[in-house]
Amino acid sequence: MLKNWWKILAVLLVTYTIIEGFLGKVPAQPILHETIRNLYFHVPMWFAMMAIMLGSVVYSIKYLSSSDINHDINAAQSAHVGMLVGALGLITGSVWARYTWGAWWVADTKLNGAAITTLIYLAYFVLRGSVDEEQKRARVAAVYNIFAYVMLIVFLMILPRMNDSLHPGNGGNPGFNKYDLDSNMRMVFYPAVIGWILLAIWIVNLRVRAEKIKRNLLMNN
Amino acid sequence: MKKNAALFTFLFLSISGYSQQNSNVEMANDLYLSGKIYVVVTVLSIIFIGIVIYLIALDRKICKLEKEINKK
Numbered sequence: 225m226l227k228n229w230w231k232i233l234a235v236l237l238v239t240y241t242i243i244e245g246f247l248g249k250v251p252a253q254p255i256l257h258e259t260i261r262n263l264y265f266h267v268p269m270w271f272a273m274m275a276i277m278l279g280s281v282v283y284s285i286k287y288l289s290s291s292d293i294n295h296d297i298n299a300a301q302s303a304h305v306g307m308l309v310g311a312l313g314l315i316t317g318s319v320w321a322r323y324t325w326g327a328w329w330v331a332d333t334k335l336n337g338a339a340i341t342t343l344i345y346l347a348y349f350v351l352r353g354s355v356d357e358e359q360k361r362a363r364v365a366a367v368y369n370i371f372a373y374v375m376l377i378v379f380l381m382i383l384p385r386m387n388d389s390l391h392p393g394n395g396g397n398p399g400f401n402k403y404d405l406d407s408n409m410r411m412v413f414y415p416a417v418i419g420w421i422l423l424a425i426w427i428v429n430l431r432v433r434a435e436k437i438k439r440n441l442l443m444n445n
Numbered sequence: 446m447k448k449n450a451a452l453f454t455f456l457f458l459s460i461s462g463y464s465q466q467n468s469n470v471e472m473a474n475d476l477y478l479s480g481k482i483y484v485v486v487t488v489l490s491i492i493f494i495g496i497v498i499y500l501i502a503l504d505r506k507i508c509k510l511e512k513e514i515n516k517k
Contacts (some may be wrong), residue, residue: 231504235497242493246486252470426500433507440514 231426237419244412262320264412268420269313275421276306281373284366296362301431333387337379344372
């Protein structure tokens with residue numbers, strides 16, 4: 225039980241954000257209205273994606289320096305879950321955009337950046353699927369993964385700040401304190417980010433263990 | 446003086462206009478007043494707890510498989 229404290233923490237934090245996210249006080253903003261509460265659910269998806277992808281790239285680098293196939297399993301499964309939370313972020317963002325910006329998809333720097341990032345990571349899985357030999361696949365994928373993460377930083381963090389974006393705080397520094405996050409919201413937003421990251425790590429953990437079992441069975445038969 | 450008075454009047458009008466604009470933002474006040482927002486919170490909590498129970502079940506299943514493989 226002690227070993228699983230972070231899973232319990234993840235569940236507690238997300239449960240707290242679901243309850244407090246709906247019942248807590250939020251500032252009344254034109255256009256946004258109550259949808260401002262989406263901040264507690266849509267944005268943590270992206271934070272989780274970036275955290276999980278960072279984990280993935282760290283394991284890729286570890287693999288390159290050790291050639292330990294376990295690191296490759298970690299990197300690949302992390303990227304998988306990162307894609308899942310990224311897709312959720314993209315879909316929820318699209319719904320939110322429909323009711324605030326007026327369209328499912330707008331030509332926003334951050335949106336297009338997110339779309340390109342998704343494609344880059346899809347290519348990562350295509351690349352993995354196209355190499356049969358295990359160590360070779362792990363090596364090629366690890367090198368590509370480093371490139372993919374750099375592109376993620378460029379498309380999601382750098383370019384939206386250099387251009388105008390509909391996302392708050394872009395076209396400059398995304399200082400949350402400007403108008404979109406008061407101290408009430410912070411008390412829900414930060415737990416939400418930590419909670420969702422931990423929950424995503426849990427899912428990665430499950431996938432990695434299942435993958436190791438599968439590999440073990442294949443090796444022994 | 447007259448100019449200043451006009452300026453202050455305008456300033457006052459614009460400030461009151463701004464505050465009015467802010468209080469006119471539509472929020473789901475009725476939903477909160479009637480208390481029915483708790484229904485939404487309950488539904489979402491149930492869904493989330495369901496997913497968590499599923500994850501715990503998966504975790505246990507994988508744990509068992511790991512133990513079996515280690516026995517071999």
